[in-house]
Each structure stands twice: as structure tokens, then as C-alpha cells.
Amino acid sequence: MKYYFLVNPCSGSGKGKQVWQQVATYLATTAVDYNSVLSKYPGHPHKIAAELAPHHQEIDCLVVIGGDGTLHEVISGLIDGSQNNRLPVAYIPAGTGNDFARGYGISTRPLEALQQILQNRQERVINVGHYYDSLSGQQGIFLNNFGIGFDAAIVHATNNSRAKDFLNHHHLGTFSYIFKAVKVLFTQPPFSVRINDQQDFTHAFLLVASNHPFIGGGIKVAPGQRVDKRQLELVVVEKHHWLTLIWSMLMFAGGHLPASRYAHVFRGTQLKYQIKPAQYGQIDGEEPGKHAFNLELTCCDYPFWQKQE
Numbered sequence: 001m002k003y004y005f006l007v008n009p010c011s012g013s014g015k016g017k018q019v020w021q022q023v024a025t026y027l028a029t030t031a032v033d034y035n036s037v038l039s040k041y042p043g044h045p046h047k048i049a050a051e052l053a054p055h056h057q058e059i060d061c062l063v064v065i066g067g068d069g070t071l072h073e074v075i076s077g078l079i080d081g082s083q084n085n086r087l088p089v090a091y092i093p094a095g096t097g098n099d100f101a102r103g104y105g106i107s108t109r110p111l112e113a114l115q116q117i118l119q120n121r122q123e124r125v126i127n128v129g130h131y132y133d134s135l136s137g138q139q140g141i142f143l144n145n146f147g148i149g150f151d152a153a154i155v156h157a158t159n160n161s162r163a164k165d166f167l168n169h170h171h172l173g174t175f176s177y178i179f180k181a182v183k184v185l186f187t188q189p190p191f192s193v194r195i196n197d198q199q200d201f202t203h204a205f206l207l208v209a210s211n212h213p214f215i216g217g218g219i220k221v222a223p224g225q226r227v228d229k230r231q232l233e234l235v236v237v238e239k240h241h242w243l244t245l246i247w248s249m250l251m252f253a254g255g256h257l258p259a260s261r262y263a264h265v266f267r268g269t270q271l272k273y274q275i276k277p278a279q280y281g282q283i284d285g286e287e288p289g290k291h292a293f294n295l296e297l298t299c300c301d302y303p304f305w306q307k308q309e
Helices: 011-026 044-055 068-081 099-104 110-118 148-158 164-169 173-187 240-255
Strands: 001-005 033-038 061-066 089-093 124-133 139-143 146-149 193-195 201-210 232-238 263-268 270-283 290-304
Touching: 001 011, 001 044, 001 089, 001 201, 001 240, 011 061, 011 110, 044 061, 044 164, 061 068, 061 110, 068 089, 068 099, 068 148, 068 290, 089 099, 089 290, 139 146, 146 148, 146 290, 148 201, 148 270, 193 232, 201 240, 201 290, 232 240, 232 270, 232 290, 263 270
Parallel strands: 001 033, 001 061, 061 089
Antiparallel strands: 124 139, 124 290, 146 201, 146 270, 193 201, 193 270, 201 232, 232 263, 270 290
16 A cells, blocks of 8 residues: 655644554555655645546555645545545544544544554545636535535634634634624524525524534534435524524534424535525635525535545
8 A cells, every 4th residue: 555645734733744644654664655745735635636646556545644725625635636536534633623534433532543544455435525616717626515604704703813823723713613602693684595596595594514423613504414425414403493492502502403393404416595685605724705596505425535434
């Protein structure tokens, strides 16, 4: 086996560098055949992956060390770099939320995650969400979630918080998320959604399409969803009354939102919906901007080289 490690040393406010030091120290005691490269700026993991994609005959597995955003960039780059004979990926989480690791069953302990890779003997196929927005012309993938409204506004507020780096450095990133969530609860306006050209919601507050159960560093927004299942799940929550909204948000925080009678759940390999007026969006924690959306979501496969816990 020939491994190639792509490391984002800045992920998790420097956690990526620490994790790579542990992994590299261990690898130095083994006969594992590998190369490594460190990303140097935002967007660099995508560029590196696109350049490595055609070399699938020389590399058996591309191991990503970073956060969910880094993994997103890498798989996106690999898809852009080669439409055929795709290079299998594995993942050692070194981010803040690490939701994909939870959804797939990857250990958050670096050396255990490494063993899940080294002991694997066959590739597995994972589901990857693909989106196309006909209004902006934007398209791409999501490994975790595509959210619009409440959760996306939280991501925007958190990403633009002066305290974000400080809290992440002291492993308090979840506290920042919760603090912003309370604020957004009172400021996020309702919006209109039309689902699959047939069902309308005029007071939508939260809309999340998910590829696996987790969002926001461990909150279960889609408990029954699996990353190895060719399906996406869309949850819509409306804002009609403050008491029902607060109850829904408590259900959301507790991981029981789909079971709430105030939540509407749609599942399928293809989902279409239109959102207006302009809203914040988040794709695996990254922001596509604030605008109206006309989305079509579909499923695609990608090879993964890692045992599940």
C-alpha cells in the first residue's frame, strides 16, 4: 500500500499540526510506504487534491488530516481532478466539530484513526451530497449538511466572531456555537420554501439537508441518516409561535428534532426546493453567501478507505 498524507496544520486552531506530529512520529517506527504534503492557505487542499487525482495508479489512498472543511475541499478537488478511477480517501479528524468522523464512525484519537486506515483491506463506498443552484450557477458537494436559515445564520455569526479563534484554541468552540444560537433564535426572520415543486412553507425558520446524523459538533439533526446509505434527508422547521419554536429548538439541541410534530421531514436521492427572500447558507460549515436559492440536491458515490468503529 502506498499512502499519501495531506495535512492542514492550521485546522482546529493548530490541532492539525499536533495530530500530524503524532502520526508522523508513529509512522517513523513502521515500514509504511508514504509521502506527505502540508497545505499552506485556504483553498490549497482543493488544489493539491486536484493535482493528485490523476495519479491513482501510484497512490492507493489519500489520507486527510484536518477538519471537515479540509476533507470537503479534498474530495471536491479529487472529483474535479478526475471523473474516472477515483483515488480512495481516508480521514484523521483534527478539526473543531469533526461531525463527519462521528457520522462515519472514525475515532477522534489520531493513532486509533490511523489504525482504522492501516488495517483496512477494501474500499467502501460513501454517499456524497451534490447540489446545483440554478439562481447563482453554483454547484458542488457536501459531506455533512447543507443548511439554510437558523443554523446557517449561526455559522455566519460564529465565523465572524472575534472570540472564535480564542474559544477554539481553548477547546470551547461549542460554547461559541451555543452563544450565537441563542442570539440568532431571536433575530432570524422566517422565509418561504417550496419543496419538490408541490409543498409550500411560508414561515420556515430552519432547513437542513443531511448526509449523516450530525451537525454543530455532535447535535443529531438526522438520527436515522447514514453516510453509507444512498439517500439525503431534509428537515424543515417553521416559526409560527414562540412557544412551539422554542420547543422545536430544544428538540433540535437534544437530537430529537425529526420526531417533533413541528418538523417536516423529506427523504430521497433527489430533492428540489426554492427559498426566498435572501438567506444565509452553510455547506459543511462554509458559507456560499446570503441570497435566494433554487436548489437541486442529488446523491453521488465516493470510495473511502477506512474501517468503521
